[in-house]
Amino acid sequence: GAVVSQHPSRVICKSGTSVKIECRSLDFQATTMFWYRQFPKQSLMLMATSNEGSKATYEQGVEKDKFLINHASLTLSTLTVTSAHPEDSSFYICSARDHGTSSPDTQYFGPGTRLTVL
Amino acid sequence: GESVGLHLPTLSVQEGDNSIINCAYSNSASDYFIWYKQESGKGPQFIIDIRSNMDKRQGQRVTVLLNKTVKHLSLQIAATQPGDSAVYFCAENISGANSKLTFGKGITLSVRP
Numbered sequence: 001g002a003v004v005s006q007h008p009s010r011v012i013c014k015s016g017t018s019v020k021i022e023c024r025s026l027d028f029q030a031t032t033m034f035w036y037r038q039f040p041k042q043s044l045m046l047m048a049t050s051n052e053g054s055k056a057t058y059e060q061g062v063e064k065d066k067f068l069i070n071h072a073s074l075t076l077s078t079l080t081v082t083s084a085h086p087e088d089s090s091f092y093i094c095s096a097r098d099h100g101t102s103s104p105d106t107q108y109f110g111p112g113t114r115l116t117v118l
Numbered sequence: 119g120e121s122v123g124l125h126l127p128t129l130s131v132q133e134g135d136n137s138i139i140n141c142a143y144s145n146s147a148s149d150y151f152i153w154y155k156q157e158s159g160k161g162p163q164f165i166i167d168i169r170s171n172m173d174k175r176q177g178q179r180v181t182v183l184l185n186k187t188v189k190h191l192s193l194q195i196a197a198t199q200p201g202d203s204a205v206y207f208c209a210e211n212i213s214g215a216n217s218k219l220t221f222g223k224g225i226t227l228s229v230r231p
Contacts, residue, residue, distance in 0.1 A: 006161075034218065043207060043221045044162070093161050105150050105213050109161035 003027050004096050006110035013084055014118055021079045021113045023094030029074035030096035038091040050077040084117045130228045137195040141208035141222050148210040153182060153193045156205045203229045
């Protein structure tokens with residue numbers, strides 16, 4: 001149980017284009033999902049908290065107009081990197097909480113999406 | 119601000135030996151802690167968790183110890199195997215509707231055959 005998927009696993013795009021990454025909870029409903037960014041040999045940095053049916057909460061320093069988050073259903077959240085630039089190249093990882101368990105604070109992570117902006 | 123940190127960046131152990139990975143946290147309000155394992159190019163994988171009302175929890179080949187007095191968390195892996203080679207992160211959390219994880223810096227575990 002508690003499986004989270006991401007799509008695509010890897011994407012290469014040209015500078016100035018937009019890229020959408022999907023995060024799905026496969027066997028549970030996730031009212032809350034999280035988006036992280038991880039640079040090589042570094043830890044995970046929380047970008048935003050995505051709540052189903054409401055606006056995302058962004059961490060300090062994360063541009064909400066650049067990283068658009070939509071959480072339209074209990075099993076799907078999307079992250080769109082708008083007007084991507086080479087410095088946005090990173091490993092993007094989502095996670096989800098299963099509020100239906102005895103450990104609702106536990107986050108289960110997706111496999112990550114490697115974004116390379118040329 | 120408060121943060122979670124790890125004492126050592128790398129740890130090399132012999133296959134079959136026990137591994138101990140340590141983590142310090144600084145937020146005394148944290149009441150839930152998780153250890154994650156991350157293999158290269160993959161997302162973090164849940165290993166084991168512990169709540170602040172406990173000081174020890176055991177899983178399959180893994181044990182987590184929590185010392186709230188000194189704000190210290192450790193992960194013990196028994197009979198370390200090559201497949202245990204990965205980066206390990208500790209994370210802390212304050213339970214509640216708006217809870218979120220704060221990750222430590224990560225430590226690389228390398229298992230020598």
